Amino acid sequence: MIIDLERFTATEKPFWDELERLLKRVENDPACRLGVEGAARFHYLYQRASAGLARLDGLAAPLEFRRYLESLVARAYGEIHSTRDNAHRLVPRTWLLESFPQTFRRHIRQFQLAVLITIVGAIFGAAILMVAPEEKGMLLPFDHLHGSPTERVAKEEQEAGKRLAGHKATFSSSLMTHNTQVSIACMATGMTWGVGTIILLFYNGVILGAVVLDYLAAGQGIFLAGWLLPHGVIEIPAILIAGQAGLVLATTLIGKGSGLTLVARMRKVWADLTTLIGGVGLMLVWAGIVEAFFSQYHEPVLPYSVKIAFGVVELCLLVLFLGRSGRGGKVAKRG
Amino acid sequence: MAEQTTTLQIRTPEGIRFSLLLAGPTSRLLALLVDFSCITVATTTISTVLRLFALISQDIFMALTILSGFVISIGYGIGCEWYWQGQTVGKRLLHLRVMDEQGLKLQFSQVVIRNLLRIVDSLPALYLVGGIASLTSRKCQRLGDLAAGTIVIRTPKVQLPDLEQLGTEKFNSLAAYPHLVARLRQKVSREEGAIALRALIRREELDPAARLELFRELAALFRSQVAFPGEAVDGVSDERYVRNVVELLFEQRGRQS
Structure with missing residues (x-):
């Protein structure tokens, strides 16, 4: 029950914002390639957001918090775990x-x-x-x-x-x-x-x-x-x-x-x-x-x-x- | 009939659970109507442009009109959902998105199959088969979705709540009684705390009368659980009282001391 939401948000928000920016980039440009470092950073941010979501699990955090983090994690999960066909590569x-x-x-x-x-x-x-x-x-x-x-x-x-x-x-x-x-x-x-x-x-x-x-x-x-x-x-x-x-x-x-x-x-x-x-x-x-x-x-x-x-x-x-x-x-x- | 659910729970390999909000038949129908309008507008526009060919040959004009109409009606859904990653114009407007039912991104073959199977879903007329299927399937799937392993989810714009609404920088008269604060933390359930926090975050969205009533009820609830001395609560409005309680509930102990 005890979670300092203000401090939690203040610490994590920069990472969530960075993840959001990266997600927008890869979602808007399906051909976007992040490179090894970019992909590693993306994965780190995804894991950090997931950890944040896990922290909220079972706690009385308001629904909006959960929804926000769920939406970030869901989008990042889709990007990280999917291997999408590349239509441009169809010969x-x-x-x-x-x-x-x-x-x-x-x-x-x-x-x-x-x-x-x-x-x-x-x-x-x-x-x-x-x-x-x-x-x-x-x-x-x-x-x-x-x-x-x-x-x-x-x-x-x-x-x-x-x-x-x-x-x-x-x-x-x-x-x-x-x-x-x-x-x-x-x-x-x-x-x-x-x-x-x-x-x-x-x-x-x-x-x-x-x-x-x-x-x-x-x-x-x-x-x-x-x-x-x-x-x-x-x-x-x-x-x-x-x-x-x-x-x-x-x-x-x-x-x-x-x-x-x-x-x-x-x-x-x-x-x-x-x-x-x-x-x-x-x-x-x-x-x-x-x-x-x-x-x-x-x-x-x-x-x-x-x-x-x-x-x-x-x-x-x-x-x-x-x-x-x-x-x-x-x-x-x-x- | 399978019991229908409004959310789909996904468990990631990392053991994290998240839920996707499933779109209901009504919003999907509205999106479909928008898409039909888009197809009609696109077909009419292209046909008007192609009329230029009639100057050369009426036969070529007719052939191109038939072909373009067919390609647009078949290709609209496939093209949009592939390019916009599960969205068409209608779905964008209604904040809907097609997704793999395991929470993954769509494959091209999934997009093709769910769109080609519209022909079965639209039988015998007005999407009756698809409508019945999505009303009776657990994940609101029409036959095309079942074959392609897709779901349609709602993607409302979710913003991080504004914690400044809590006003925690203000003086908290209840904090001077740590033994009562400890009891308050013990008595107030997680759900009650979350409801109060949510009410504070969204208070500006509420109608004034509803806002007064909501905070009156919440304050009465908290007052009934722990009674603070009169000097701590005298002259404190219901909303301020709830704010003070929420601040105490959601702050870490270490920070208070």
Whole structure:
């Protein structure tokens, strides 16, 4: 109970003020480096403030004193004990060529599960369309897919890519933003123990299966390949990787058999989730450009063989990239 | 439902405990509204500037508007919270800050995850999921916070109390009775002493009537615990009496002698 607050404050205040100044400096400039001496002084001031706080512990010092010292100690604690990622040190090339594919491979099981869910959805969609073709309008949310594939092919070949003339950039940016939103939703709904992610992947598969069956049944397989492959071989894997991220989140949330707390489990996957969704974003930018500026041109403007070959080459490169890139390099940092 | 707490206790490796004040859903909602306004203003401003591109191509203007709107809506929270270390414009105004739930600084991936998961928190509309989650979780966390291991704390401006308010340089008529002072120290509890000290430090903030009433009650309490002789207390106002008591309680014995 007996503490001479006036004397205590008079002695300690210069140190608290110095700590406050240092804190303001490091907080206002994240790139600030204190140097060895500065860091040692900072640590000393932190310890001194902590000791002051400990002195007040159990004593009848007024709340304001405690709050003031707690706020100083809390801020200094955060600065001293944190190792913050330095965004300025992010090397895009290393991140793209090493971190992203390594992270993808580290969670390959979740990717395989995402593929499986999509395939099941695709089979379901195809089956529904086969059994009840009149439900096409309900299955496919896009107006241009509701009509007959043969009529659409004839119409688009006749238009020779003029349909989007003057709107290609707008169309491309709409695709990028829409697909990125779907991907983010696919990852974020992993927080519902994976239920949301599974539903989105399944629904994506349903649409894909129904479209593929619709065009194959109408004998428009070549058009379909020429139309879908150039952008689809990037766009569909991107959505699958977003689903992979969602399933990683769900697996971590469930945490079966890990023996770790939720926070500890989550800490292990933060960096991986960010890397995966960042990679997905990049893939969707590319897919959006290809879809607007390449996929919409059909024969006679662009031979289907060229479009299919382009798509196959892209797919091979993507498989090579995700499967081989970054092997033997430094393993990307986790969590 | 987990029992909700208003403070989060952190124990440092040095064994020091400190607490962080958790932000409630109301202040967070207000900060969110401010942030929405900022996003709307930024999107509208950029769209107006981009209109210049319409002179070249309407298509490019539309594309850039769509892209900038998307980047701002997704990137605003991430950019602000990373650059301002857990704060957005709304959080700065409301004195809130996002922190790691272990009291550490935010990692970039934490900032990204908590912001991307807004999409789930905002379901089905008006942040219903996030609102329910933060009302029911122990640390007022929405789903994005739970995934990213973050909390939102209140950071009111805390100033060191002004001890000159105690007026300890003035004559203390009670100090002439050391045996009664010793009894006073024995009788007055730590909490009572702290309340009296706090009342003195904050007395200038009080309404005059409330100030009179508060010090009347405190003086009555201390008088009931130890009775000083009449010559020591005659003509001493309630506030002066409390000041004298607090000075005696919080001074070191050595200094008095």
